[in-house]
Amino acid sequence: MTSPEQDDTRHQIEFRSVTKTYDGGRPAVDDLTLDIERGKITVFVGPSGCGKTTSLRMINRMVEPTSGRILVDGQDISQQKAAELRRSMGYVMQSSGLLPHRSVLDNIATVPRLNGVRKAEARSRAQELLAVVGLAPELGGRYPGQLSGGQQQRVGVARALAADPPILLMDEPFSAVDPVVRAELQEELLRLQRDLAKTIVFVTHDIDEATILGDKVAVFAVGGRLAQYAAPEEILRAPVDDFVAGFVGRDRGFRHLSFQPGADVAIHPVETIEVDQLADPTVSVRSPWTLLVDADGRPHGWVPQATRGGITRQADAVPGGSLYTRGDTLRRALDAALSSPSGLGVTVDDDGRAVGVVHAAEVFELIEAARLVRGRADHNTAV
Numbered sequence: 001m002t003s004p005e006q007d008d009t010r011h012q013i014e015f016r017s018v019t020k021t022y023d024g025g026r027p028a029v030d031d032l033t034l035d036i037e038r039g040k041i042t043v044f045v046g047p048s049g050c051g052k053t054t055s056l057r058m059i060n061r062m063v064e065p066t067s068g069r070i071l072v073d074g075q076d077i078s079q080q081k082a083a084e085l086r087r088s089m090g091y092v093m094q095s096s097g098l099l100p101h102r103s104v105l106d107n108i109a110t111v112p113r114l115n116g117v118r119k120a121e122a123r124s125r126a127q128e129l130l131a132v133v134g135l136a137p138e139l140g141g142r143y144p145g146q147l148s149g150g151q152q153q154r155v156g157v158a159r160a161l162a163a164d165p166p167i168l169l170m171d172e173p174f175s176a177v178d179p180v181v182r183a184e185l186q187e188e189l190l191r192l193q194r195d196l197a198k199t200i201v202f203v204t205h206d207i208d209e210a211t212i213l214g215d216k217v218a219v220f221a222v223g224g225r226l227a228q229y230a231a232p233e234e235i236l237r238a239p240v241d242d243f244v245a246g247f248v249g250r251d252r253g254f255r256h257l258s259f260q261p262g263a264d265v266a267i268h269p270v271e272t273i274e275v276d277q278l279a280d281p282t283v284s285v286r287s288p289w290t291l292l293v294d295a296d297g298r299p300h301g302w303v304p305q306a307t308r309g310g311i312t313r314q315a316d317a318v319p320g321g322s323l324y325t326r327g328d329t330l331r332r333a334l335d336a337a338l339s340s341p342s343g344l345g346v347t348v349d350d351d352g353r354a355v356g357v358v359h360a361a362e363v364f365e366l367i368e369a370a371r372l373v374r375g376r377a378d379h380n381t382a383v
């Protein structure tokens with residue numbers, strides 16, 4: 001007979017009243033009970049020292065709990081061999097942890113080799129994985145010291161994926177790289193996850209990263225206490241207490257817009273002028289702000305009516321704001337409008353061609369309408 005735990009296909013990892021106390025001090029993790037869903041990204045977030053890494057490391061027995069149980073696929077991991085368990089889970093950490101004297105390919109092939117895969121096979125798989133994480137094939141022959149920080153982190157991810165483990169543990173993997181590379185790596189992880197559907201447990205102290213990546217977010221408070229465990233949208237909208245509200249930060253109202261679809265935002269026509277027409281004084285503009293586009297219709301800034309005569313080259317145009325891709329979130333729509341010198345948020349199609357503009361006031365109307373609908377729904381569930 002199978003136990004209910006074994007029947008459960010949704011939860012891949014289960015913490016059951018897990019406490020960890022190092023050296024008899026205060027608990028680093030305090031009575032943690034948490035279910036981690038299969039095929040989803042679960043993020044542990046919280047301030048420094050609140051037990052995120054300890055919780056993560058207990059999953060592969062790099063750290064042993066003081067009390068409580070952890071189940072993986074319904075099986076108590078304390079009954080399994082630690083080395084085998086560790087090899088069955090990918091692990092990515094902040095410093096990529098690559099072996100400096102081994103080539104990139106050999107680093108990626110490490111775990112398959114330990115699992116007995118032949119060298120040639122492990123290397124050819126490693127070569128494929130380079131492409132999966134967005135690295136050029138020729139980087140395989142380099143040594144880790146010859147790569148940028150972002151490239152090293154990608155190799156770290158490839159290495160963790162090499163044995164195709166169902167579970168990936170990631171401990172602040174992107175925190176040592178600059179914000180631009182970090183955003184790229186986050187995008188890349190989400191893209192990978194769409195194909196791979198691993199069970200990923202991701203540690204970060206950055207609430208923005210947590211809400212971007214997480215299907216679910218566990219907010220830890222100092223003392224190793226789980227303060228809230230919910231979808232990121234809910235954590236931003238309805239933090240359970242002052243600690244979570246404070247940790248989530250001041251911009252949470254704005255960030256919550258990332259979870260509101262912009263499908264209903266009205267897109268208005270906009271007057272355009274082509275780059276090639278700028279030098280032709282007979283081409284005049286009628287609107288206070290005319291959008292400058294290239295021959296393919298891609299936006300390149302604005303031409304104010306008042307200074308049309310002085311704008312004869314693309315370089316003279318007023319630079320534009322952020323672009324809103326039709327159907328993207330309300331946050332993107334509002335940002336496009338607010339960052340645009342004309343106050344008109346340039347909207348593009350999937351090919352980057354301008355299709356019109358959005359107005360901030362209309363985005364606000366949608367925000368307000370959504371709030372009223374939500375308020376009514378909350379009221380109905382409350383009565």
Ligand SMILES: Nc1ncnc2c1ncn2[C@@H]1O[C@H](COP(=O)(O)OP(=O)(O)OP(=O)(O)O)[C@@H](O)[C@H]1O
Pocket residue numbers: 022023028046047048049050051052053054055205
């Ligand atoms: N090996 C250890 N021995 C003793 N105490 C430890 C050990 N590892 C962690 N701790 C303590 O346990 C608590 C939780 O640490 P942990 O690294 O799990 O927190 P964290 O939330 O991951 O922090 P950070 O974001 O700073 O990495 C801290 O007070 C830390 O000092």
